Amino acid sequence: MFDGYDSCSEDTSSSSSSEESEEEVSPLPSSLPIIKNNGQVYTYPDGKSGMATCEMCGMVGVRDAFYSKTKRFCSVSCSRSYSSNSKKASILARLQGKPPTKKAKVLQKQPLVAKLAAYAQYQATLQNQAKTKTAVPVEGFSWGNYINSNSFTAAPVTCFKHAPMGTCWGDISEGVRVEVPNTDCSLPTKVFWIAGIIKLAGYNALLRYEGFENDSSLDFWCNICGSDIHPVGWCATSGKPLVPPRTIQHKYTNWKAFLVKRLTGAKTLPPDFSQKVSESMQYPFKTSMRVEVVDKTHLCRTRVAVVESVIGGRLRLVYEESEDKTDDFWCHMHSPLIHHIGWSRSIGHRFKRSDITKKQDGHFDAPSHLFMKVKEVDAAGEWFKEGMKLEAIDPLNLSAICVATIRKVLADGYLMIGIDGSEAADGSDWFCYHATSPSIFPVGFCEINMIELTPPRGYAKLPFKWFDYLRETDSIAAPVKLFNKEVPNHGFHVGMKLEAVDLMEPRLVCVATVTRIIHRLLRIHFDGWEDEYDQWVDCESPDLYPVGWCQLTGYQLQPPAPQSSRDSQSSSSKQKKKAKSQQYKGHKKMSSLQLKEELLDGEEYSFLQGASDQESNGSASYYIKQEP
DSSP: OOTTOEEOOOOOOOSOOSSOOOOOOOOOOTTSOEEEETTEEEEOSSSOOOEEEOTTTOOEEEGGGSBTTTOOBSSHHHHHHHHHHTSOHHHHHHHHOOSTTOOOOOOOOHHHHHHTTOOHHHHHHHHHHHHTOOOOOOOOOOHHHHHHHHTOEEOOGGGOTTSTTTTOOTTOOTTOEEEEEOOSOOOSSOOEEEEEEEEEETTEEEEEETTOTTOOTTOEEEETTSTTOEETTHHHHHTOOBOOOGGGGGGOSOHHHHHHHHHTTOEEOOTTHHHHHHHHTOOSOOTTEEEEEEETTEEEEEEEEEEEEEETTEEEEEETTOSSSOSEEEEETTOTTEEOTTHHHHHTOEEOOOSOOSOOTTOEEOOGGGSOOOOOOOOSSSOOOTTOEEEEEETTEEEEEEEEEEEEEOGGGEEEEEETTOOBTTOTTOEEEETTOTTEEOTTHHHHTTOOEEOOTTOOSOSOOHHHHHHHHTOOBOOGGGSOOOOOOOOOOTTEEEEEEOTTSTTOEEEEEEEEEETTEEEEEETTSOGGGOEEEETTOTTEEOTTHHHHHTOOEEOOOOHHHHHTSOHHHHHHHHHHHGGGOOSSOOOHHHHHTTTTTTOOEEEOOOOOTTTOOSSOOSEEEOOO
């Protein structure tokens, strides 16, 4: 009966370091005023920053170090908690939701809180409160309804190479036929019928039963990787009955002839599709494996953590010293934040020695081959040096690209970077990026791509100009040729929907939208939330997923805020934010000619104007060096 169907084509170290590798940081220039709080020293360029009080927790701190442009909150956690208190329960769920069956405390921005000179007693109180917080399950959100009602498009599965089926999605597209359960039937047993894909949205497909022609009354959405979706011919080989829906049973007397006519030459899923789905959802990381991961309370160092659970390739890591297993951290197994045991010592990175003298029973070191390999670099010739300036995504405020400085050069191409104007004197808020990281950029990147560059906190000479700043600080820009300028053909377009990790609360996966594309850099907006929560993310980030990923893997999806809650936000608050945000904006942007003057250490470069958001997908360079 099914002869002649075409299948879719396919593209087919031993233990933790026992030595504390914390290193001394050279003191900052004495010319900078300092503020001392609770025994910690913090520097700010102007010395006139003033103080502010957090509207959520009441903490008093240096105003310029407060979160976001509004300076109303001491941290992103307080900002979001304040917002959630004024919104409905569904938004509270957005903040406090978590994957099913797992208890994970709300991540507090401890490094940022520390920078604000938080009181130690208050920090302890926050931690104790966080342990008692539980997730609020969210019901009622449907990707299908959301996409249909707004005519949205979703990023295709092929954009996400790290996701299940990302590299073997094949020719699955509109028009492909599948065999699915027939829900329009009164028979007591489970029967099937053939349906065609009307629209694809990530893993989700809008299906229409064969024979309904232009009648969309029984169209339905389903996850194409689900266990009830089969290639045409599966029923015949499995002995399952094909029964036409009751609504159209009267249309034809010879359904077999109808199907043969309609399906001859049609495409269906590959016969081994379900096997490939299963294989692509096998993850090499196992529970009880030990890894080194960034210390969320001090970004400058790593700690030993143990894999507590694996969901869809995302790891819940519990720091080894956490007796009650509540001190955890979420990341993807391909995240650049995790490494094999011994990595920190091998490159000279700071490492917090564990108080546990020996491995607990059943725990074992994750093999080094499981971790993502970074591109090899040649540091023998011209290379990054301490003190060089650059632009970098702030890991504590991912909506901002900031003026930054290389503070230390590690082995194997790794760099320790600090955000100018807001660094702790002991370097505890430095962070590690590899030289090939897509999160660091040469001086001038933001200007030529029309991105707002965040100047050093407290810097008074606005609008900010790199040429003046380099001269004032007696520093040089990192050479352009040292940065990663590769741009893959990623396939993303502005307006595409996806599921994205909120990297400020990395256990949350949320409904999101691509709002800007600058070469390989994506601006991710969390639907229902204000733009200040947007995040800059690389197009190959393992923290981005196709629509339907949460349903496929069993991870809880955080829905967008309802329209009624968005409308209820105070217009005066928005005006206030808008007014304050302009303090960092110049009246006129620098030109490329101004930027070239003495900026690149004697070398002449011509700047490529950033491609438009719609046209920046594809191989390209940020800059091109002029040949002599």
